[in-house]
Amino acid sequence: MAKRLRTTSALAVVVMMLVSACGSSTTTTSPGMSAAPSAAPSAAPSASAAPTEPPASAPPAAAVPTVPTGYTELDAALGADKPFNGKTVSIQTQWIGGEGTNFANSVADFAAATGMKIQIDSIGSSHETVLKTRIDGGKPPDLAMLAQPTPVLAYAADGKVIDVATFMDPNKLSTEHPATIGLVTQGSNIWGIPYKADVKSLIWYPIKAFAAKGYEVPKTWDELIALSDKIVADGSNPWCVSAGGPGDATGWQITDWVEEVILKTKGTDYYNKWISHEIPFSDQGIKDALNNYVGKIFFTPNYVFGDSQSIVPSDMKTVMDPMFNEDLASPQCWMQKIPTWYGPDFFPDQRASGTASKFVIGEDVGMFPFPTIDPAQNNAEGSADTLMVLADRPEVRAVAEFLSTPEGIQRWIEAGSAISANSTTPADWYAGAYKLKVAADVANNASGIGFDASDLMPGAVGAGTFWTKMDEWANGDGSDTDAILKAIDDSWPAQ
């Protein structure tokens, strides 16, 4: 489940979209924004493209784009004669449960309007295994959603992916997905279409309980530490932290913490060089991030509920349960850094009963932006899911084109759980949902955005040693930072 969140994201997109929607007259060319160089060496994403001012509008009643869309097959599909009526397009995703339903709803109107049958194979955690087997075995799905860009490029190197630039206008794609498109672009080939974006620089907290105790939402790192100390003095533990487990996924959350701090202390240039290994893990900046910041939260006595030894064994879905103690009246922990997807599905009462939670996001439980550390480095972290095209039939192209439009994720946005990677998505689509609004604010106020680093590093590190060694570091109370970082450096695959 962690994987699905760790997708490259087009936060700059959100920035652009939100800036224009919020009426700010300056067109932002998000200065700190740059694609991770290791993934797309030759693509300098046109981050500076002036955003077109999309008309403020409510989402259309049926979640289909209006013709003409600018894409041939899509226009044809939506035409009156329904040329693709009765045809089947298969798409394999990792999303099951609530997310699966949201995705299914996102394509339902389109399927009805065109007469196509869109067969969604929601696989869950075996998604990557089954996908690789199907692709290598010669029976791929027509389309697939991936949580990181590195597998997309790996499959492209094997010649298994269709270059979308062959049937979609590359300029249009780049303009509408300015920051993320670079991650899946190699030269003139574009191997994927960014679909769903996510924001990671968020901290969840119990709104009413904060007010009852007179706690204020911290805006800077120092305020955060002061608040944590205050909570400790009041007899509670400020933080619930999980490494992201259990099982194979353990470790990704710690890497998110590290990436967040690096972005906020050293900036996006440094961050990107770190991703491409020009700056090794043993660099002083990384060490400081671990020892002075992440370590401070993890290892200061009484900061973390259950102590630092609880970080690694904690299940990421249940680690926040102490916060809901006595229905949020007396939380036993007060803050957790977790992306936007954390939501009612994981609140303890909904988990148990299966019916909607009684806690309302925005009233009982909320999120605040991760506080700034260095005021000059107000960067945010994000990720996104990418769509990969594996078959070359006209109806498949139509669906791919549809999913690249804002309407392709509209129902999901309306459910309050997704951010589109398409920058032309009207901002007031997000206005009603608290989660999305907070995420949007974060992106809006950020001077730069970094993509989840472990998603962009080579798999052996990004899903391998980085995670494992961070688990070791947390279990060791942060005592051997130097040795841990060196071990990660040593494991970097020889090019």
Next chain:
Amino acid sequence: MTAPAQTKPATRVSAWRPPLLRSLPLRLSVIAICFLWTLPTLGLLVTSVRDPILIAKSGWWTSLLSPFNPPDQWTLSNYQTVIASDGMGNAFINSLIVTVPSTVIPITIAAFAAYAFAWVPFRGRGILFTIVVGLLVVPIQMSLIPILQIYSAGNLYGTFLGIWLAHTGFGLPLAIFLLYNFMSQLPRDLFESAAIDGATHLQVFIRIVLPLSVPALGAFAIFQFLWVWNDLLVALVFLGPGAEVRVLPTALYQLIGSRGGSWHLLTAGAFITMVVPLLVFLVLQRAFVRGILAGSVKS
């Protein structure tokens, strides 16, 4: 293994029972073993009938220790949710359709092969047999991609025939191994007297070896049934992820994945899945009880 020289015509006692355990310590250890082995499963059972909210709060044994307090902690709703959920009935049937042929077909093929390895001398027998055993180590993940390539070229993808063949192929090493083990320990004089009578290998196999091998056949059948019944990955890859051909583990997994950390459904689902293999085991148990070498040398 040789039977001692028979000095009298063998009239086999068919239901010989060893003397029952007399000593208390041994009897207690039997009970202790059963208890220890069942403890984790007991935890599963208890959890599956507990109120979901309690599961995360307290250990399952607390419900056993205080069964009446709190009063409404027991519930069958978990089972209801699983059984009534979408597609579960269809998945159950699909699982049966996949499992039964996948269990029965390898038995025939393996029985003939095991007999030949055991009692039909031919060149290369030893090496071939050793290789068959060695094939037990081939990890399933390594086979999936090459076989899928063959299947997609041969239009077997998504068919039940494809998955029956796959499970048969994957199950043959263990089948041959287990059956060989049993057949090779049959007394040699059985075969010698049959040879004197002029019986062909075929006849010996059908009339002598096969009936005696029923316990081994039953043993393998149970394991193969279990393995195929509980399999998720092979079905996903060869049958495909479509809803009409979904098997029980996949359907359960879909249900559970939708509720993060929902142990109450997982445990109930695990129990429901367990019912059928358990029935198979109990039915086939009878075959084990017999097991004594019945036949003897009849002239």
Next chain:
Amino acid sequence: MAAARTERPGPSRFVLPIAGLIGLGICLAGILVLYDPQGGQNILASIYDALGNGAGASELRNGSGDQVVAKILLALIALLVGVGGIWLLYLGVGSLVSVLQPTWRDRILPWVFVGPALALLAVFLVYPAAGTILRAFQDNEGQFTLSNFAVMTDPEFLLILRNNALWLVVGTAGSVLLGLVIAGLFDRVRRESLAKTFVFLPLAISLVGASVIWGFMYAWQPAGRPQIGLLNAIVVQFGGTPVPWLTTSPINVFAEIMILVWLQTGFAMVVLSAAIKGVGAEIIEAARLDGATERQLFFKVIVPMIRGSIITVATTIAIVTLKIFDIVYVTTGGRFKDDVVGVRMFHEIFQFFNDGRGAALATLLFLAVLPVMYINLSNFRRQQRQG
């Protein structure tokens, strides 16, 4: 059927070959039906048509209607072909060969018996294995290279070897010994079936279910919170601090092995129990007459007689431990110094996209099983000599 003496002529000789031809026909027809993804539906539709139920027939062809019945029909056809047809085929071909001259017969008949098995194995296991070994020696462009085996120089590789060795020794010995003792003990219990069911039960639970159960055994909550894991509840009861069993090395390896032993003891018990029951009554009676105690009986008479089965069980479990994957992957993903070859191989191929390195690990696994195979070969030859 009368025993056929080779010199007896007569029409009865042709019964089996004809049956064989029928079997062949059934097989071919059946396979044609099975091969068609709509096979069951089509046959059922034809039946409906013949019965006059045209509506039902067209519903079937369109994908609705009695789909379940169609699927069950397909399965029944499969059983007919797979069991009946194959049997007849074997019998037919076997008897055909049996009437050949002895030299030819003795050369060909064994291959009739093992042929189908070998063919299936060749396709489903040998071919992928060979492909894997080849891949281990190729780089991503297909050129010959040994660089994939550099996976052995990874710092964690020694750890992986250590873990697999632990699994092999502790897991195999534990399961076999326990299975043997339990099989022997339960053999003499009145309600034997019931007792054996308890030990067999874990096998019936899928690995997912097993990992949930053991999750509840090993679960950990911070000190001060109520423990929901049985082991930690006991630890806390005796005044200790709860231990995160699965994330603490090296105890996590043993915790995981325990799950395997819990499962595989049932397997060992089933096989060894059948073997024990196969020991002839007179042997035991004779030993008893000689004055053996029950314990001597068990260890000195029964155990040596079932030596072959013990080796079989030990071999099977040993191989399971060598390629162990599911238990480790589901509990920890191998992330806490408990990594094993199987999990590492999976990560290399499916997460790191290093097909070559994964194949190299699989090849090492094949090499590791050679000693086990050798033991089996010796045992095989010994059995052939003894008889």
